[in-house]
Each structure stands twice: as structure tokens, then as C-alpha cells.
């Protein structure tokens with residue numbers, strides 16, 4: 161009779177697609193906002209090579225499986241999940257190759273291969289062995305930006321993370337992994353190895369989990385976050401790179417990690433000796449790969465390493481961002497760290513006003529002679545441009561919204577354009593409001609636009625929920641919303657993205673338009689009536705359509721006669737009677 165562990169040693173192997181490893185090896189950066197949210201207890205200070213990590217995981221698996229007998233009735237089905245059966249499908253006497261398995265060229269293909277082979281096999285084994293329901297999904301940390309490729313769950317328990325990389329990245333990282341312990345410098349930037357190790361530490365730290373597997377399917381590196389309440393030095397242990405070719409080790413190590421978490425069986429401790437000499441991974445500072453203009457997408461190469469004694473290494477508790485801005489006075493700082501974290505663990509982004517930032521921060525932002533600081537307390541929402549958080553200043557209870565947009569990488573160029581565009585619109589709206597052109601605000605109050613540390617931010621008045629559907633509005637509310645859009649057009653601006661999610665309720669009543677990242681200048685001929693009074697503006701017309709105002713207008717006019725909130729006196733088109741305006745014509749006069 162075969163035992164489970166014997167079966168896995170012999171059969172848990174996968175085809176080895178030809179890895180294409182000659183591509184540029186890049187990896188995205190970590191973000192300061194995410195770093196600020198890792199609890200100090202889970203923020204690895206060091207990355208420590210652990211030569212025995214893989215063997216220890218396999219040994220733990222063996223200990224858990226003990227002598228459990230492999231059920232023969234699943235043998236045939238399970239064998240189909242491994243080896244050449246995956247690559248060569250049999251049709252009667254003929255075999256056909258599944259081409260997915262022939263080459264592995266990039267991260268996308270790596271993920272496809274994992275999805276077809278490794279993960280279904282793991283799910284099958286866990287189900288057959290312990291009735292466990294294993295699933296793996298892409299996961300964003302709550303309130304966060306940090307997305308890991310796979311979160312392995314068994315029932316509701318988070319057991320393991322997997323980050324897929326291209327064969328090129330795996331090779332570059334595997335070739336350059338430090339031989340000794342390195343200090344983890346929690347700052348964006350740095351070479352490829354730093355970024356990859358930091359990301360592993362970040363992903364695990366944010367989720368307070370132990371195991372992360374980096375892989376392109378062909379090769380594997382295991383990371384383990386070692387942290388417990390008595391441990392002042394949380395650290396990230398990492399294995400050497402190892403191959404899946406002809407080996408069941410990657411699969412058994414993976415199963416070992418999952419079953420150790422599920423069964424509470426500890427894996428042999430990874431050792432960390434703070435007294436040993438440290439390797440250092442060079443920072444991406446001046447001249448470093450990620451600061452070079454050619455490489456703002458962060459695809460730099462490892463630049464070698466140097467050794468340093470622990471006593472001579474600089475403290476890691478302050479970010480490079482913090483340090484570099486000590487010299488140049490910043491005007492505003494913000495953090496996602498909890499005020500309960502020790503100060504040395506709080507990660508602050510330092511910001512400067514945009515050159516034409518004409519907005520004034522609220523009075524409650526004053527902080528004596530100290531810098532103005534914003535604490536981001538609750539994630540409200542995110543979109544294609546940025547993330548929005550609720551926040552408050554140091555000594556104030558008043559809540560604001562802050563929209564944070566990443567401006568660091570080349571791929572952020574589009575976000576950058578949208579950010580500056582939105583800033584310009586807020587500026588125009590503020591000028592219109594201050595000069596009395598607008599009687600009421602149609603957008604949240606903007607208190608400032610700043611940038612620094614790879615981010616741009618807008619500080620805004622805090623609105624309530626956004627609309628889910630146009631249908632949730634009653635007639636009076638439809639009128640109000642249409643009125644805001646009409647006013648925006650009157651000021652010469654098209655919103656450009658009028659969806660329910662971009663209309664926010666104001667606590668206490670009313671609405672605000674938000675998200676002007678797609679807005680453009682516009683001379684609304686429907687409002688001016690030039691050149692032709694029958695001209696219809698596309699955006700206004702679309703709004704009337706989604707709000708069903710034409711139909712409503714007709715029926716309301718029929719029922720209410722003079723109480724209709726609309727008039728079609730003005731050029732024969734539907735125009736809102738806005739508060740304070742006796743007639744739309746008055747606006748234009």
C-alpha cells in the first residue's frame with residue numbers, strides 16, 4: 161500500500177516548459193502608503209537566507225502526513241494532475257500537446273501554467289487528503305493598493321501567498337540573492353532584488369501571514385515572515401532559488417506550508433543572528449536604477465552588494481523619503497501609519513504645494529510651529545487614477561478627503577495627466593465660487609494640491625456616499641444633479657465621466673460632482689444658444705437621458721403645471737431653475 165508522502169515524492173512533478181530568460185527583468189516598486197500600514201510587529205527588519213527552508217517544509221509535510229495511506233481509488237484521477245499527462249493529452253491512440261506547456265516567456269504565461277497545473281493539483285490533493293477546500297484568488301489588501309497575485313485560502317483561512325514572476329525576473333533575482341543577512345530598507349526604489357524581497361515582506365506584513373512563494377512555475381523562491389509578539393526583530397527568511405524540473409520539492413514545500421498553517425504544526429525555526437555581518441542591498445538613491453529617468457518604471461538591475469558591520473549600518477527606522485526631505489522643508493506630511501505605532505515606525509510622505517496651488521488649507525491644519533500633518537484613517541474608494549482616504553489633521557477632529565495619486569513610475573504618466581487636469585478644474589471651480597460666479601459649490605471644497613515622494617494629492621471636503629444608480633434619485637434630486645452639471649457647463653467645463661459613482665451625496669442634503677480627471681474645456685452652445693438655439697450639448701443631453709428628465713418633465717408639467725422645476729422657455733430646451741436664479745436666462749445676461 162502506498163503512503164501519501166511516498167506518492168507525492170514520486171509523482172508530484174510537473175512539465176518543465178522552456179523558460180525564456182533573456183528579457184529585461186523588472187519589478188514594480190512598493191508604495192510608501194502601503195509601507196506605512198504594516199504593523200511594526202510584522203515589518204521585517206532583515207532578510208535572512210535560510211538554506212534549509214525547503215527541506216524543512218518538506219519534512220513538516222512528511223510529519224503531518226505520517227503514514228497516512230494513499231487511497232487507491234483516486235490514483236488514476238490524481239495522476240492526471242501531474243507530469244506529462246498535463247502536457248500530452250491522449251485521444252485513443254493519439255497524443256496531442258497542450259502548447260501552454262511548451263514555453264514560458266513572461267509573467268502572463270507563468271500564471272497560465274500555474275493555473276493549469278500547480279494550483280488544481282494542490283486543490284485536488286488537499287480535498288482528497290483532508291476534505292479541504294483550497295481556492296486561490298487575486299487579492300487586494302483591504303483599503304489598499306497592494307495586490308498579490310494569489311492568495312491561497314482553505315475554507316475561510318488565509319494560508320499562503322503566491323507571487324508570479326516572469327522567468328527572467330526569477331533568474332535575475334535567483335542569481336543575485338544575498339548570501340548573508342541584509343537589512344531591509346523600507347523605502348521605494350532600490351535594485352531588483354531589494355524590490356522583490358521588500359514586496360514579499362510587505363505582502364506578508366500587511367496580511368500578517370507567514371508564507372509567500374515567488375515563482376514563474378519553473379523556479380521557486382520561498383519567503384517566510386518570522387514574527388511573534390516576543391520578537392523585536394521580525395525578519396524575512398528566504399530560500400535559495402530551486403527548480404521544479406524533475407522535482408517534487410516545490411509542490412511538497414507548498415503543501416507543507418499550507419498544512420502546517422492548517423494544523424498549527426510549526427516548521428523548523430529559521431535562524432537569525434543579529435551579530436553576524438550584514439550584506440547590504442544598495443539603495444536606489446542617486447544614480448540607483450530606479451531613480452534614473454530611463455528607469456522610472458523600476459526595471460533596474462541588481463548592482464552587486466557590499467558587506468558592512470551591523471553596528472555601522474544606518475538605522476532603518478526612517479524612510480529615505482523622510483531623510484531626504486529633512487534638508488528641504490516640506491509643507492505637508494501624510495501617513496497611513498497608525499498613531500499607535502512607535503514614531504520611528506511611522507512612514508511619512510513629504511509634500512510640497514503645486515506651483516499654482518492657490519487653495520488655502522483649513523484653519524484646523526495649523527500645528528503651531530510644527531509641520532502640518534495628515535493622518536489617513538479610512539479608505540473610502542479608489543478608481544483608475546487614485547485612492548481616496550478619509551483623513552484629519554494633527555489636532556483637528558474635522559474630517560477631510562484626500563485623493564492620492566501615484567506619480568512615480570513611467571506607467572503612472574496617465575494618472576499624472578489626470579491628476580493635473582483635475583487640479584486645474586478644481587482651481588477654476590474655486591475661482592468661480594470665490595468670485596461669486598457660482599452661488600453654491602458644485603464640487604467638494606478643494607483645500608490644496610501637493611506633490612512629493614512619488615505621489616500627488618488633492619485635499620478635498622469630505623462627501624458622503626456616491627450614487628450606485630441613477631434610479632435611486634427622486635425627481636427633486638434628479639433636478640439638483642442636473643443643475644450641477646448644467647452649472648459646470650455654464651462655467652465652460654465638460655465633466656467627461658458622468659457616472660453615478662462620480663456624484664456624491666452631501667451629508668445633510670445635496671450633491672457634489674467629483675472626479676474631474678477627464679474634464680475638458682467646453683463652450684456650451686446649448687447654454688449660450690449660439691449658433692443655434694436648437695443645438696443640443698451631448699453631455700447635457702446624455703444627463704437628461706440617464707435621469708429620464710424629458711419624460712419626467714413632460715409628465716410633471718402635465719400634473720404640476722407652474723410648479724415644474726424646469727422651464728423650457730430658455731431656447732426651448734430643458735434648463736434647471738437653480739436656486740437663486742430667477743431664470744436661466746439671468747445666468748447668461
Ligand SMILES: Nc1ncnc2c1ncn2[C@@H]1O[C@H](COP(=O)(O)OP(=O)(O)OP(=O)(O)O)[C@@H](O)[C@H]1O
Nearest residue numbers: 541542543544545546548561604620621622623675
Ligand atoms: N471628496 C470626496 N469625499 C468622499 N468620497 C470621495 C471624495 N472623492 C472621491 N471619493 C470616493 O473615492 C472614489 C474614487 O474617487 P475618484 O472617482 O475621484 O477616483 P478616480 O481614480 O479618478 O476614479 P475613476 O476611475 O472614476 O476616474 C469615489 O468613487 C468616491 O467613492
